[in-house]
Amino acid sequence: MDVSRMPCSYGARLPEWVIEELAAAPATLPTDADRMALAHRLAARNPVEGSGGPFAALVVDTDSGELLAAGVNLVLDSRISAAHAEIVALSLAQTRVGGWDLGAAGSPRRELVVNWRPCAQCYGAVLWSGVRRLVIAGEGPELEQLTGFDEGPMRADWSEQLELRGIAVTSGVLRERAVEVFGEYRRMTVERGLTVYNARGAG
Template identity: 60%
Template sequence: MELTTTRFGATLPGWVTEELRGVDRMLPDTEDRMRLAHRLAGRNHLEGTGGPFAAVVSAAGSGEVLAVGVNLVLASGLSGMHAEVVALCLAQAGAGTWDLGGAGRPPVELAVNWRPCAMCYGAVLWSGVARLVIAGEGDEVEHLTGFDEGPMRPDWKEQLAARGVEVHTDVLREEALATFREYGERPDVVVYNGGGRSRSRVLEVQ
């Protein structure tokens, strides 16, 4: 048997580099790191590269930005390329290790503009990050955008805490909701739920 496809991957779009130009590499304030996530999430859906989601990986103590990620599902054609996964993979590639919390390594934080979906919850759990900062939690993102976030267990925060991951929530929550609302109100919105449940409002209108 000869396989026709033996590799896959995703690359941050050029506009991300442009957006980061002039941004300080050191962002010691938690809200500043979340503002960066909001900024990237807001532009991502306007650029058509994916949904309104972004993540920032940083050193938990100094706030040094180690990697950023945006949702690249539409740009890559890969359902796994959510913002958290992209950011964590880039941070791991830069560090040369799959375990961002390995021995001798400083604690790492992941800032995301909403609670992780079911898939990204697992990615966070196994990444080695010590701190998860989110803009908010709840079903607002599903109501405002139509995305299926999956079956999250009600004790997800406790499960992360039991594995050494601190969770901080409600950091610039209203800014996140404004981005989701903007996405959901677009006439050309694409909601990429799997299993034939994806939809495009453009097609529906036609």
């Protein structure tokens, strides 16, 4: 077998504009609103920059408010369908701490902050990441209705399943701003012809 053309690694890198946004952010984000406001800012800018959809996620030390890592949706930028904001943020946080378990014994409590309920893929990533809390702006049909994305089949008791596994769920943090960002994205898809990369829906 000729393996010379077979890829042996893959990955994604945060765009420079995200790094600049993070450099200008406070060193700590003490409240849920502070954390979500940064996620919304990154999510709103992401499609404008052409990186991917209007999604952003943060991994934060729950008690101190220290930001460990941030991610935006990089599907278009990386050409990797799995490069959702949650996956990017969790992977970068795990890289930073040097381990796959963000909830390992002796480590601080860490949480994932996302500008909407995770999709089917990212729900699984939350389960296995080791975070002890999930903070979301909201849940419901607005995301799919406004953006055209297919979030996949989610079980009705998704939050209860997280709670059973020791992951607390907080919803409704700056929800109205999340819906505004999705509405802005919808306008951009019409005006600029943006690619809605996952819009097939159920067959």
